[in-house]
Amino acid sequence: MGGDTTETEDKTPDGSSGQSFTDPAEPMLPTPSETTAWKSIYMAGACSFIQATQFAIFFASMWPYILTLKPDVKQGSFGVVVALYSVSQCICSVGFGWWSNRIGQVRLPLIVGFLIMACGNLTYLSLQYWPSHHLYVMMAARFIAGGGTGNMSLLRAYASTASTMKDRSRAIACVSGGIAMGTMIGPGLQLLFAPLGADGINVLGLAISIYSSPALFCLILNGLGLLIVKFAFEEKYIIKHENDVKHDEENGEKTAKKLGNPDFIAILLCVFTRFLQIFLNTTTESIGSAYLMMMFSYEKEEAVTVNAGIHTVSGSIAATMFICFIFTKIREYVKIRTFTLISLIMPLTWLIATYPYNFYSGSVKIMVNGSHADCDLNKYSWCADQKTINQYVYIIGYILVFGVAFTFMNITVTTLFSKVVGPRPQGTYQGIYQTAGSFGRMFAPIIMSYTYTLYGPSVPWLILIVSFIFLILAWIVLRERMVPFGEYEPSKIDHSN
The missing domain is CATH 1.20.1250.20 (MFS general substrate transporter like domains)
Structure with missing residues (x-):
């Protein structure tokens, strides 16, 4: 810059050489762009919607579910279940952010986050198999799932660095809007499982009821999120060079x-x-x-x-x-x-x-x-x-x-x-x-x-x-x-x- 037009080597967000962008052996590395990467930002909005939905969908049924499994549970103990989700999210959001900056991409942390969420939902789905430890298994399930959603901050970060200054507010609104709409729609999706009732149906030894079906539904959402990140999310950045x-x-x-x-x-x-x-x-x-x-x-x-x-x-x-x-x-x-x-x-x-x-x-x-x-x-x-x-x-x-x-x-x-x-x-x-x-x-x-x-x-x-x-x-x-x-x-x- 400043009259020097001979420099052609781009930098990734972590400062590495831009030559690796076209290396087919490293398809997950981000690519540089001069315009806002709208397709990937819309995909980030879809991922944020999925994460917010899987957070909100449980709240209508968690308390009745734990009462069904453990009738003597107290509200204070249930409060710990709710708090553990945020505790884990707090810890992992900073960790995901540090990791993303360290490797110069958000794609891999997003994939790992969805996998962690899936582990949390699988744990929640297995509650029925832990007759003596229902409360603690539910705590573990929500703690694990909360850790996976710690990567939600990366979606906002990506919208910021993949958009021009002119498009910044619109890009961030895509992600924020996905979170807001997921939080709004999530509780309503519980109505889809109401016909199953408390007893539900038995599939290969797994009781799928109004209480356990949200976890199964969220596993499907986790799979959808993984597919979006893997095949539809093309990571691009617009970012200023550290040295001019x-x-x-x-x-x-x-x-x-x-x-x-x-x-x-x-x-x-x-x-x-x-x-x-x-x-x-x-x-x-x-x-x-x-x-x-x-x-x-x-x-x-x-x-x-x-x-x-x-x-x-x-x-x-x-x-x-x-x-x-x-x-x-x-x-x-x-x-x-x-x-x-x-x-x-x-x-x-x-x-x-x-x-x-x-x-x-x-x-x-x-x-x-x-x-x-x-x-x-x-x-x-x-x-x-x-x-x-x-x-x-x-x-x-x-x-x-x-x-x-x-x-x-x-x-x-x-x-x-x-x-x-x-x-x-x-x-x-x-x-x-x-x-x-x-x-x-x-x-x-x-x-x-x-x-x-x-x-x-x-x-x-x-x-x-x-x-x-x-x-x-x-x-x-x-x-x-x-x-x-x-x-x-x-x-x-x-x-x-």
Whole structure:
């Protein structure tokens, strides 16, 4: 560059010679590209959809399944089962990112990840054969499967480095949209297995029931993912060279322009934003049904129906927005920092509007006659003074937050994070970003369920309100730093021979 047109040797993301790209003996190595690799990015979106679907499909049936196998199991033990998935994902996402950067590709780690997921699903399918260890085998199954999904961060990283700066937000939206739609559709797929019932059918000694069939279905998804990666995923990269050599005509010195480190503060803010987003999302998932039953006097079945309806509406809105963002030019009008701020203000507004202030006149009803609706004063002493809120404000606000605000957040923050990291291999950085979400998914059920049990919804809401106020102020104060790599401060230049 800089007038030197004789250099023809391309570099892979790990800096190796580009000559190996055409070596038929090494078909899994990535290839360079000057344009966005849309085909492989769409395939990455399909893989992210498969991973998110296999994560979400189990939640409707796991608790009834373990109760069937081990009737004396307690909710606390089941909470460990749920948490272990995220623990494993946290550990493995950084490991997958490091490995991907080390070997200069994402394809092999993706294949290994799908194989690990398949092992986890096989373990889950074998639960029926462990009569004395059902709970521990389920823990092992979810831990193994969670480790396999640690490579999900590589899909975001690939979308970042396989797209031009102009196409970056659209490319990342393909992967984020796959995750969002998989999470939305996954629980609904459980309905496909309802006709099997609890007893199911016996095939070669294997009982395939409403509880075990999701694992079998996920094995099929794992196989589909492997086929996509093996035969349809052509790994290509658009990435800036680490060294740009120029000739100084006055003194003959050569100056190597090296990429400096990305802005740590900007990265930290993006990571904390992701943590708080997943923290809020997991909080509503953890106490959502119990909250509806306590606050609005819903019976169990009614609470499940309302909750499912809310998620269906918000999920449909999110899917529509992702599709519009990916396939129309509406993305050109999305200003990343502005829409990020709006997407943070919306949940704060919802939390403030649904806080049960003491000056409200209405109080929750106390549970009587063995009903599961209303507030159980025998369990929670705060029921006596708990104020009610408007259920329409809660439901409409919920749909706007998780259908609109979080969709924008998934697009804008993820896109900005990749731009802040800059034109370099992003596997490790995206692993850290995903780990932040996994930490949010781990800590939210523990912290918020504990505070909800002791103090009711007021304290969990206060924790979230204070956190979002702090986060919004940080985005306002640090606005000038939340820009693509190299725009806040110039890249470091190493003057050497």
